[in-house]
Amino acid sequence: MKIAILPGDGIGPEIVEQAVNVLNALGEKFELESAPVGGAGYAAHGHPLPEGTLKLAKEADAILFGAVGDWQYDTLERSLRPEQAILGLRKHLGLFANLRPAILYPELANASTLKPEVVSGLDILIIRELTGDIYFGQPRGVRTAPDGAFKGEREGFDTMRYAESEIRRIAHVAFQAAQKRGKRLTSVDKANVLETFQFWKDIVTDVHKEYPDVALDHMYVDNAAMQLVRAPKKFDVIVTGNMFGDILSDQAAMLTGSIGMLPSASLDASNKGLYEPSHGSAPDIAGKGIANPLATILSAAMMLRFSLNKAEQADRIDNAVKKVLAQGLRTADIYEAGTTKVGTGEMGAAVVKAL
Amino acid sequence: MKIAILPGDGIGPEIVEQAVNVLNALGEKFELESAPVGGAGYAAHGHPLPEGTLKLAKEADAILFGAVGDWQYDTLERSLRPEQAILGLRKHLGLFANLRPAILYPELANASTLKPEVVSGLDILIIRELTGDIYFGQPRGVRTAPDGAFKGEREGFDTMRYAESEIRRIAHVAFQAAQKRGKRLTSVDKANVLETFQFWKDIVTDVHKEYPDVALDHMYVDNAAMQLVRAPKKFDVIVTGNMFGDILSDQAAMLTGSIGMLPSASLDASNKGLYEPSHGSAPDIAGKGIANPLATILSAAMMLRFSLNKAEQADRIDNAVKKVLAQGLRTADIYEAGTTKVGTGEMGAAVVKAL
Ligand SMILES: CC(C)[C@H](C(=O)O)[C@@H](O)C(=O)O
Ligand SMILES: CC(C)[C@H](C(=O)O)[C@@H](O)C(=O)O
Numbered sequence: 001m002k003i004a005i006l007p008g009d010g011i012g013p014e015i016v017e018q019a020v021n022v023l024n025a026l027g028e029k030f031e032l033e034s035a036p037v038g039g040a041g042y043a044a045h046g047h048p049l050p051e052g053t054l055k056l057a058k059e060a061d062a063i064l065f066g067a068v069g070d071w072q073y074d075t076l077e078r079s080l081r082p083e084q085a086i087l088g089l090r091k092h093l094g095l096f097a098n099l100r101p102a103i104l105y106p107e108l109a110n111a112s113t114l115k116p117e118v119v120s121g122l123d124i125l126i127i128r129e130l131t132g133d134i135y136f137g138q139p140r141g142v143r144t145a146p147d148g149a150f151k152g153e154r155e156g157f158d159t160m161r162y163a164e165s166e167i168r169r170i171a172h173v174a175f176q177a178a179q180k181r182g183k184r185l186t187s188v189d190k191a192n193v194l195e196t197f198q199f200w201k202d203i204v205t206d207v208h209k210e211y212p213d214v215a216l217d218h219m220y221v222d223n224a225a226m227q228l229v230r231a232p233k234k235f236d237v238i239v240t241g242n243m244f245g246d247i248l249s250d251q252a253a254m255l256t257g258s259i260g261m262l263p264s265a266s267l268d269a270s271n272k273g274l275y276e277p278s279h280g281s282a283p284d285i286a287g288k289g290i291a292n293p294l295a296t297i298l299s300a301a302m303m304l305r306f307s308l309n310k311a312e313q314a315d316r317i318d319n320a321v322k323k324v325l326a327q328g329l330r331t332a333d334i335y336e337a338g339t340t341k342v343g344t345g346e347m348g349a350a351v352v353k354a355l
Numbered sequence: 356m357k358i359a360i361l362p363g364d365g366i367g368p369e370i371v372e373q374a375v376n377v378l379n380a381l382g383e384k385f386e387l388e389s390a391p392v393g394g395a396g397y398a399a400h401g402h403p404l405p406e407g408t409l410k411l412a413k414e415a416d417a418i419l420f421g422a423v424g425d426w427q428y429d430t431l432e433r434s435l436r437p438e439q440a441i442l443g444l445r446k447h448l449g450l451f452a453n454l455r456p457a458i459l460y461p462e463l464a465n466a467s468t469l470k471p472e473v474v475s476g477l478d479i480l481i482i483r484e485l486t487g488d489i490y491f492g493q494p495r496g497v498r499t500a501p502d503g504a505f506k507g508e509r510e511g512f513d514t515m516r517y518a519e520s521e522i523r524r525i526a527h528v529a530f531q532a533a534q535k536r537g538k539r540l541t542s543v544d545k546a547n548v549l550e551t552f553q554f555w556k557d558i559v560t561d562v563h564k565e566y567p568d569v570a571l572d573h574m575y576v577d578n579a580a581m582q583l584v585r586a587p588k589k590f591d592v593i594v595t596g597n598m599f600g601d602i603l604s605d606q607a608a609m610l611t612g613s614i615g616m617l618p619s620a621s622l623d624a625s626n627k628g629l630y631e632p633s634h635g636s637a638p639d640i641a642g643k644g645i646a647n648p649l650a651t652i653l654s655a656a657m658m659l660r661f662s663l664n665k666a667e668q669a670d671r672i673d674n675a676v677k678k679v680l681a682q683g684l685r686t687a688d689i690y691e692a693g694t695t696k697v698g699t700g701e702m703g704a705a706v707v708k709a710l
Contacts (some may be wrong), residue, residue, distance in 0.1 A: 083547050118468040140550045150518030156554025160513040163505030192438050195495045199511025225606040247602055251580040
């Protein structure tokens with residue numbers, strides 16, 4: 001089994017290194033091959049998603065991704081900026097299903113800015129459609145307004161689009177995920193304003209007929225943003241479009257106060273996937289050896305579970321992470337009095353030891 | 356001065372009644388005229404925004420709005436549903452600037468699901484553009500996909516658009532509001548993905564040249580949703596588009612835990628405005644006399660300040676509301692042990708008395 005290792009920028013390389021150590025400690029035979037991506041891709045080959053990197057990602061059975069972005073690339077024109085790599089990988093590999101768990105580990109309940117009773121035991125799964133919506137819809141650009149109240153003026157514009165089969169396939173992923181969990185699915189839309197999301201709601205409602213054991217409800221995105229603050233534990237699985245999912249999955253992650261713990265998976269139709277921590281490249285702490293590698297290590301576990309069909313090994317990693325938390329080991333981002341502060345490498349080594 | 360009173364549905368009529376009592380107690384000469392809107396408009400005239408109601412709203416110097424929406428209208432076709440009234444009023448009256456304060460009264464700090472130290476003293480102002488963006492952009496609808504990977508399939512689509520002058524005018528409102536407060540403005544966009552919001556960012560940056568005393572920063576919408584959870588007090592004024600503003604303003608309101616306290620204003624280019632509570636029509640508690648009228652009463656105060664040029668009277672109302680809170684009076688939504696639970700009418704009467 002071939003795994004593409006794309007460390008990226010900022011803290012990417014150091015956290016991915018720890019996840020690779022964990023993978024290597026499992027006693028399995030993986031072929032690991034690395035390539036530069038994001039700012040590192042631009043630095044090496046003049047493009048955030050170099051041809052060789054894309055080729056490797058396509059050939060591999062799964063991709064372990066660190067993070068991209070660094071200040072020095074902020075002034076590049078948009079098509080060369082690091083985040084284009086992640087958009088390009090999603091689109092070229094058809095990674096339409098983004099699974100973003102928001103889980104609050106009991107040991108880390110204090111890390112949240114929310115009251116413990118509101119978030120302790122939080123365990124929700126956000127499923128974000130990842131290759132459609134206004135992220136990729138054509139036409140888009142800056143033009144002279146062809147009509148409307150501002151006809152003749154310069155305007156920026158984008159197109160939100162969802163085709164029926166795009167909605168159906170993400171709905172199936174969501175209903176099936178709900179079946180394996182609490183059997184409740186909330187589809188988030190803005191059907192009261194957007195044609196795209198009235199259509200979305202209609203199709204999700206239709207797909208629901210195939211999953212009578214799952215309770216489906218529909219919620220407007222503004223209300224969802226409120227309910228995530230008011231009573232996040234009421235949710236089980238949330239499914240939504242690319243744009244709303246971008247916002248809500250980050251909001252939900254931050255509810256836990258420990259975004260350094262949250263993995264994510266982006267899957268294609270045959271469960272090939274890209275796995276990455278939910279947090280960013282944090283260039284301000286890069287190279288200091290203090291970043292939390294656990295989200296990346298847990299992403300490797302998700303990879304074993306979803307793409308490599310090695311659920312037992314995934315469980316081993318998940319349990320090892322729980323063990324190091326129970327031992328009181330904490331990186332700086334989740335440190336509190338009474339626990340033991342460790343660096344990136346120590347944390348990774350502790351997980352390897354706990355395996 | 357003529358004020359259009361549009362009570363609407365659910366708890367709308369009972370909370371607006373209290374705000375009208377407060378207005379009448381100020382000793383000013385206002386001409387108040389009521390008209391049905393939302394579900395009530397549909398029930399009376401077959402349309403959520405009846406012609407007579409729109410005419411009244413256009414003639415008036417300001418509009419006091421309750422809330423719209425009730426279950427019985429949920430099955431109507433979209434163009435007849437209650438929320439079309441509010442979209443129609445915004446568009447027909449050109450109410451492009453939505454001011455949504457998120458303030459946490461010290462007495463209500465416990466109402467929040469966030470830890471007191473994270474939210475106590477919260478005082479941020481979200482300025483949401485209200486007549487552009489994907490809310491109104493043409494073309495939109497359900498069609499056969501004309502191109503792309505799903506060509507030939509049925510798809511839903513909408514158009515996000517912002518013209519230069521639309522962005523300029525809301526930016527001016529935002530910079531001027533920031534000048535009167537903490538002199539810090541955060542413009543929220545998604546310039547890394549959307550052409551519309553790269554354009555938005557460029558124009559806001561340009562308008563900034565006229566306001567050198569205001570510190571401007573730019574933040575992606577997903578990050579803004581995180582920072583509102585992590586450290587909401589770091590914000591002063593936020594300006595964003597219609598769609599992102601819908602989500603973030605509701606999220607910010609919920610941070611306070613007391614959305615029954617939050618007013619809002621929607622202004623046109625000459626400061627004529629529509630004023631309404633930030634909460635909805637709550638049909639589940641309608642008619643029970645337990646709804647919190649304070650957000651509507653505070654909306655009336657905003658109306659006096661922004662549209663009727665009566666800042667002193669606005670201050671009187673704001674102070675009266677503070678007084679009743681200090682007296683320990685609470686409606687059910689903000690009640691906690693040790694305070695006195697009162698109904699809608701009692702709360703309104705207490706504000707009148709405190710004036
Ligand atoms: C970097 C950016 C393009 C990306 C997105 O908006 O999808 C990021 O926010 C994410 O959620 O992975
Ligand atoms: C009712 C709905 C159309 C409206 C909106 O999305 O603008 C509401 O959510 C609001 O924020 O006033």
